[in-house]
Amino acid sequence: MHRHGSYQRKRCGGTRVERFCCPVCRLSCTVLPAGVLPYRSSRVQELEQHFDQCLAVEPVVSAVPRSRALERALSDFARRRQPLCDLLGQLISPAQASLPQLWHHLRKTLGSLEAILGLLHGRFGTSLLSDYRCLKAAPG
Numbered sequence: 001m002h003r004h005g006s007y008q009r010k011r012c013g014g015t016r017v018e019r020f021c022c023p024v025c026r027l028s029c030t031v032l033p034a035g036v037l038p039y040r041s042s043r044v045q046e047l048e049q050h051f052d053q054c055l056a057v058e059p060v061v062s063a064v065p066r067s068r069a070l071e072r073a074l075s076d077f078a079r080r081r082q083p084l085c086d087l088l089g090q091l092i093s094p095a096q097a098s099l100p101q102l103w104h105h106l107r108k109t110l111g112s113l114e115a116i117l118g119l120l121h122g123r124f125g126t127s128l129l130s131d132y133r134c135l136k137a138a139p140g
Helices: 044-054 068-079 081-091 101-111 113-126
Strands: 002-009 016-019 027-029
Touching: 002 113, 044 068, 044 101, 044 113, 068 101, 081 101, 101 113
Parallel strands: none
Antiparallel strands: 002 016, 016 027
């Protein structure tokens, strides 16, 4: 792999994202820095705080306006609730957890959103918000 270039994610505070290219097969890939989500304009920490706030047992009303990106992520998480409950099986109880219950169990069991994302990617080849193709193993 050779360094192919880079770009800045302006919505993530101007974070520099490196691009690499394979000289043999000519495929390129992006290496995201820690704390940056794929296909999202918000950072891991922002998303974690937003979910904590919105999915608390007694949601906190905040004076800070919610961004559309964070609301879209929450909506995507809601769509993934049942597949995640099915996938995580006994790690989550009950198996038919509501969205706030699922989030509470994930946070209680695994801790940070970064740890949750790491488990979903490493063990199951998926993510919290979508079933991204880039997380799947390359064919044979």
